[in-house]
Amino acid sequence: MTTLKPRPTIRDVAREADVSIATVSRVLSGIPGAGPEVRDRVLRVAAELGYRGDAIARSLRNRRTDSLGLVVPDITNPFFPSLVQEIEQDLQRRGSGLLLADAQGDVELEAARVRSLLDRRLDALLISPSDRDRSAEIIVEAREQVPVVQVDRRASDDAPYVGVDHDGAIAEVIAHLHAGGRRHFAFVGYAAGVSTSEARLDAFIRHTADIDPMAAERILREETGSDGPVPDAWLDSIVGEADGVIVTSDLIAIALRDALNARGTRIPEDIALVSFDDTLLARATNLSSVRQPLRQLAQASIGLVHGEDVPVPPKGFATTLVVRASSGGTQR
Amino acid sequence: MTTLKPRPTIRDVAREADVSIATVSRVLSGIPGAGPEVRDRVLRVAAELGYRGDAIARSLRNRRTDSLGLVVPDITNPFFPSLVQEIEQDLQRRGSGLLLADAQGDVELEAARVRSLLDRRLDALLISPSDRDRSAEIIVEAREQVPVVQVDRRASDDAPYVGVDHDGAIAEVIAHLHAGGRRHFAFVGYAAGVSTSEARLDAFIRHTADIDPMAAERILREETGSDGPVPDAWLDSIVGEADGVIVTSDLIAIALRDALNARGTRIPEDIALVSFDDTLLARATNLSSVRQPLRQLAQASIGLVHGEDVPVPPKGFATTLVVRASSGGTQR
DNA sequence: CTGAAAGCGCTAACAG
DNA sequence: CTGTTAGCGCTTTCAG
Numbered sequence: 001m002t003t004l005k006p007r008p009t010i011r012d013v014a015r016e017a018d019v020s021i022a023t024v025s026r027v028l029s030g031i032p033g034a035g036p037e038v039r040d041r042v043l044r045v046a047a048e049l050g051y052r053g054d055a056i057a058r059s060l061r062n063r064r065t066d067s068l069g070l071v072v073p074d075i076t077n078p079f080f081p082s083l084v085q086e087i088e089q090d091l092q093r094r095g096s097g098l099l100l101a102d103a104q105g106d107v108e109l110e111a112a113r114v115r116s117l118l119d120r121r122l123d124a125l126l127i128s129p130s131d132r133d134r135s136a137e138i139i140v141e142a143r144e145q146v147p148v149v150q151v152d153r154r155a156s157d158d159a160p161y162v163g164v165d166h167d168g169a170i171a172e173v174i175a176h177l178h179a180g181g182r183r184h185f186a187f188v189g190y191a192a193g194v195s196t197s198e199a200r201l202d203a204f205i206r207h208t209a210d211i212d213p214m215a216a217e218r219i220l221r222e223e224t225g226s227d228g229p230v231p232d233a234w235l236d237s238i239v240g241e242a243d244g245v246i247v248t249s250d251l252i253a254i255a256l257r258d259a260l261n262a263r264g265t266r267i268p269e270d271i272a273l274v275s276f277d278d279t280l281l282a283r284a285t286n287l288s289s290v291r292q293p294l295r296q297l298a299q300a301s302i303g304l305v306h307g308e309d310v311p312v313p314p315k316g317f318a319t320t321l322v323v324r325a326s327s328g329g330t331q332r
Numbered sequence: 333m334t335t336l337k338p339r340p341t342i343r344d345v346a347r348e349a350d351v352s353i354a355t356v357s358r359v360l361s362g363i364p365g366a367g368p369e370v371r372d373r374v375l376r377v378a379a380e381l382g383y384r385g386d387a388i389a390r391s392l393r394n395r396r397t398d399s400l401g402l403v404v405p406d407i408t409n410p411f412f413p414s415l416v417q418e419i420e421q422d423l424q425r426r427g428s429g430l431l432l433a434d435a436q437g438d439v440e441l442e443a444a445r446v447r448s449l450l451d452r453r454l455d456a457l458l459i460s461p462s463d464r465d466r467s468a469e470i471i472v473e474a475r476e477q478v479p480v481v482q483v484d485r486r487a488s489d490d491a492p493y494v495g496v497d498h499d500g501a502i503a504e505v506i507a508h509l510h511a512g513g514r515r516h517f518a519f520v521g522y523a524a525g526v527s528t529s530e531a532r533l534d535a536f537i538r539h540t541a542d543i544d545p546m547a548a549e550r551i552l553r554e555e556t557g558s559d560g561p562v563p564d565a566w567l568d569s570i571v572g573e574a575d576g577v578i579v580t581s582d583l584i585a586i587a588l589r590d591a592l593n594a595r596g597t598r599i600p601e602d603i604a605l606v607s608f609d610d611t612l613l614a615r616a617t618n619l620s621s622v623r624q625p626l627r628q629l630a631q632a633s634i635g636l637v638h639g640e641d642v643p644v645p646p647k648g649f650a651t652t653l654v655v656r657a658s659s660g661g662t663q664r
Numbered sequence: 665c666t667g668a669a670a671g672c673g674c675t676a677a678c679a680g
Numbered sequence: 681c682t683g684t685t686a687g688c689g690c691t692t693t694c695a696g
Contacts, residue, residue: 005476009689023689035665055452057689058396059388060672067431067452075413075420076612085407088434092445097452102420113424120387120399120429145336152467164481229618254586255616261593277669281613283505284587286561341673352683357675389673392688475683 008049018043040048067097068305069117071110073130073153073194075102078251078279079292081129083152087126087300094302096123103130118145118238124145124305129155132195149305151297153195153224162301164204165316166196169290170203172321173246173274178211180327182244182272185219188234188256189248194204197248200276204246218242222252230259239265245326250289257287257326270325278320288327291320336651340381343466360385391453400428401636403442404464405485405526405644409435410583410611411624415484416487418630419458423466428455428633435462443470449590456637461487481637483607485631494633495657501622502535504653505547505578505606508620510543512659514576514604517543518550518587520566521580529554532608535566536578542637550574554584562591571597576659579607582614587641589619604659620659623652 010028014021019038027034027042028051034042045051059065068091088098099117103110110130115138117125124147124182135155142148143159150161187204191197199325201219202331203261208215218241220234234256247253253275257267267273275282278291297318303310342360346353359366359374360383366374377383391397400423404412420430422576431449434604435442442462448472449457456479461467467487474480482493509517519536523529531549540547548572552566566588570577578651579585585607589599599605607614628649635642 004478007477010691011689021690022668022692023666024348026666029691031691033665052447052451054689055454056388056391057672060392060674060688061690061692064671065388075417079415080411081407081410084432085434085436088407088432089436092433092448097446097448098430098433099421100416101430103419104417104421115384116424116427116429120386145339146336186412226681229616251612251616254613258617280583281586284561284583285590331673342675343673353673354675354684355682358682361675363676365681370682386673389688392672392690393674393676395688425668 007054008051009054010051011047012049013042013051016049017042029051033218065112065121066095066125067099067120067122068302069096069099069101069114069120069122069125069127071101071103071113071117071125071127071129073103073110075100077122077249078281079152079249081244081276082279082294083128083297086294087151087302090295090298092303094111094306105130105144107131107134107138110135111141114138114142114293118142122146124148126151126301126305127151127201129195131155131193133193133196147305148305149301151301152292155195160304160312162297162304162312163196163316164292164297164319165313166199167203167206168315169276169319169321170200170246171207172319173290174204174207174211174244176321176323177244177246177272177274177327180244180268180272184242184244185215186220186238186242187215188220188238188245189250189252190219190223191222198205200246200248216229222248230255235259235263238271239263240269244272245274249286250275250279253287253326254281254285259286268327274321274327282322282324286325288324289322291322293319306319339386340383341386345374345378345381345383348381348606349374361415364519377403388500396455397453398427399431399452399454400634401431401452401457401459402431402445403433403435403449403452403459403461405435405442405460406437407432408458410613411484411581411609414626415613415629418626419483419634422627422634424631427636437462439463439466439470442467442617443473446470446474450474454478456480457481458483458633458637460485461527462528463487465524465525465531469528473664479637481633483633484624487527492636492644494629494644495528495648496624496629496651497645498531499535499538501608501651501653502532502578503539506539506543506576506653508653508655509604509606509659510574510576512576512600512604516550516574516576517547518552518570518574519547519580520552520570520577521552521554521584523554523580526535532578532580539552544660554580560589565592567595570603571595574603576604579605582607582609582611582619585621585658586613586617589617593615593634600657600659606659607654610654614654614656618657620656621654625651 013025101113139156148159154161274288276290278289282289346356433445471488480491486493606620608620614621
């Protein structure tokens, strides 16, 4: 490490411009009452010195940190990096910083992370709760200190929630598969406790009830986490049984497709595959996937948490089904 | 939003425990000189009130924010979330927070993000620079203010760098492929300006020189970013030409494998594929991949940036080749 | 239009 | 062993 150059303070600027620090503060904050001559001088000196202000001191005084906490259940799940990116971008535009915490799917860890973030006095907290039920408690606790908004996943009915219309998404997928001649459906990768997964499963059961009463029997739970090999049990339940499969994540879908291919099952001829999130995995491997409106999610949740009057559709934001090779064409 | 509960300050604790704020501060900081009777009372009151201290005020006083900035070139690249996770975890253990910024592969944006982070007065900055050459400037600038360490990617020779031994990694991969009977090599996904990619390419050329002089002709640049379809030109240059292919990322490798399969080329029989990063993509799809010691990278970079005397191997940390189906067995 | 001064919550001299 | 006080850098009354 070399020697660190100390940042100029407001006093340096004041001294150099031969005015009081109050004046400097006013000029730099763009507060009207300031003489044009003085104004220019202050601005010039500030620029010369490279004065940038001290966010910490400002925060202490303003009781506002211009930074926001984001807790994700697992940054390793490719859906979240994309969301994080949108959120970070939006915050940057607002001049706010992003404090990120990863709960690693663990409710205890999540609570610890939230508290640790709150100690840093963020202006607000965005959280995608790890567990549908058990995350509610920490959300309530956090809500006593700062505005909290739940994004993508939800746990507490007390805090606002911004997510997508899972029901509409599933309906669209089923319709698409049905239009392609598929009549036997399966739902792969259900993760208990994950609110999005539960919402999708509910919708799946509802929307297949009429056309395929057996579909509710073909629900395959995620056992091993989202990585690891595809269980043989899944393949046994699918091959020869279903011709239209909905998968909760691109990653699982890709693994499933590989495993099916290895068994000689052809995608999409024998089985059509549609997954969720439309991450770069889906794009790179020609997987049909349900795209989430990430920018809208980011903007709405950030707006909401800042107390703005953002319109949030009651059923959630609309998704887009991106049809690619894995569910393309018609069956047989 | 409901009413927000104000956090208790140190004065509240002092008043309630009937001592001075100085005593509270001392007790809570575990500074010795404090009467056992008073000590207990303070601790009890603090607990009752749920006093947690104010990180902002503490930062202003201590000139230390206990938080660290991390700038990644693209959080959407699956390698980085894993690294971020390790870093966040390590920081949490140290009681520090993580301010994340995404440069989106854009040097200008990167500079803006770095400055914005510095304004927040972090204790240190970790950066994985977007561009081998053009990121150097902002690193130098940052270095004047806080300790800076480069992780994974590098740009400036002035700031410390923590990364892996790309040369050793490539050597191991080539040896593995060679042992499997592969004799004609290709390097896919080279990204100019990305220091890791450049290091790997250098090593590739060096380590294939003896056994396959033509290898240097089979270097395929990443043109479209890491998503998007695989260019036909890649396939033309590989099929019938190479039997051992090294790919710079799991994502590209998966896309490439799909495209090769679609052409009737079989993996690993016709072509063995080994990629980099061993992300969950590789695990999920049985791809051979070079694993990076993320925890070591995280710990070393965080240690270094804190001025600790962390041993960093001069050639970089050793990687591990994880052999899976895509390069398994022997040729033909 | 500008300056002096209070004070955000905390820690660290310094006194007693 | 404990209390008083200065002050981190800033914004914002309040005076002038």
